[in-house]
Amino acid sequence: MPKRILAAAAVAVALTVSTVLTGCGGGATGGAGAASTTVRLGLGDPAASSMGVSAKHFAEKVAELSDGKVKVETFPDGTLFGGDQNAAVNLLGNGTLDSTIMSTSVYASFEPKMNAISLPYLFKDQEEVTKYLEGEPGKELLGSLDKLGIKGVSMLTRTPRHTTNSVRPITQPEDFKDLKLRVPQNDLWVKFFGSVGANPTPMDFKEVYTALQLGTIDGQENPLEVPVNNKFFEVQDYLSLTSHISDAFVLGFSKKKWDSFDEDTRKVLQEAADDTADFKTKYDTDEATKTLEKLKGEGVKINELTPEAREKFQAAAQKVYPELEGKVGKEFVQSSLEFLGR
CATH class of the missing domain: 3.40.190.170 (Bacterial extracellular solute-binding protein, family 7)
Incomplete structure (x- = not known):
């Protein structure tokens, strides 16, 4: 291997x-x-x-x-x-x-x-x-x-990519309801987070820390090192290992x-x-x-999804695939799924 x-x-x-x-x-x-x-x-x-x-x-x-x-x-x-x-x-x-x-x-x-x-x-x-x-x-x-x-x-x-926010831990899809979440300016993010009830908010990354600090947004999602490198732990209470994208x-x-x-x-x-x-x-x-230990040391509360919760998230994601095919190309989506044995 x-x-x-x-x-x-x-x-x-x-x-x-x-x-x-x-x-x-x-x-x-x-x-x-x-x-x-x-x-x-x-x-x-x-x-x-x-x-x-x-x-x-x-x-x-x-x-x-x-x-x-x-x-x-x-x-x-x-x-x-x-x-x-x-x-x-x-x-x-x-x-x-x-x-x-x-x-x-x-x-x-x-x-x-x-x-x-x-x-x-x-x-x-x-x-x-x-x-x-x-x-x-x-x-x-x-x-x-x-x-x-x-x-x-x-x-x-x-x-x-995982999710941080200042409201609550994310353990089920419904926990995203009404959370104002910064996302990249990409429809895949907007469609997915909208489908689980969040309020996805495209925003330039350089504005994110201030928006989190002022409460303009509740949270953001990024690879794990981003909250550390940008000190989001100063303005975020929860890290949920959602591994969503x-x-x-x-x-x-x-x-x-x-x-x-x-x-x-x-x-x-x-x-x-x-x-x-x-x-x-x-x-x-x-x-x-x-990185996880660093965030824990800064007082961030960290939770992982259970296998059952992950299945719920996957089911929610699959519902929006038909809407997303146009953002990728239907043929390439299908060949990707076939490559992965889906």
Whole structure:
């Protein structure tokens, strides 16, 4: 069984968080043959996030494989694209950016198929997410970026999304009733949370802390590390491990930049990206327990869903699938379900 699947299975046991990548390029089968070059990699997340750590790993791996000939300069916190991740995709496509790491939920604004990963309760556990990303669906998603002028090099797992709020623990679908919950500006989130009675509220992420503090919204949902990195524990009382939606990250290059590399350099970048995908899954597994302990230490009350409650959530999610097919593409939804044995 691949290392990533083993690691992902461990995540599912630990709990059933945004990130960054950085690196250098060279040649997988002959780093010495790679030409010297520099890549500017724009990142949306802080250097201290789990992706920041993965970025460091990527940099070291590429330097090793290329004998230090190819250097990637990393710019975290959205500094190369003014914090606007949609703009980053456009800049990547037209060649203004060399490379970046963005979530599939951002790419979904440009390629609807990316929404498939975020169908609520599509996956039973993190092991299935890894299998999906490594398999034909993941390859098809990477290939779908070609028309945007982007070379999708690798997909990296992201831990599932959970719910925090200041009103009550979420143990059953009906506990969402009337909760004003910040969600991304994506109809999948709006449709799902609306179906369980919440009041989903799309909002720019940089506004979330203040909105939680002022009580403008009751809660938010994100991968586990987000409430820690952004200190939401200061303004949220409950964390419910709902694992309702997954997404992933795409390590992408401008096709103009990618095509300018010699074959050895492309091989190294690919090998280093694949190695980093394995690394990140394992790192997230190891960090999950630490993150939960940090939140507990800050006084956050944490609860997991029972198997019975999870079945209720899955049933609620499946009711909205027909409405969501148009956001993804019916054929790709069906092929995804078939791949997962549904």
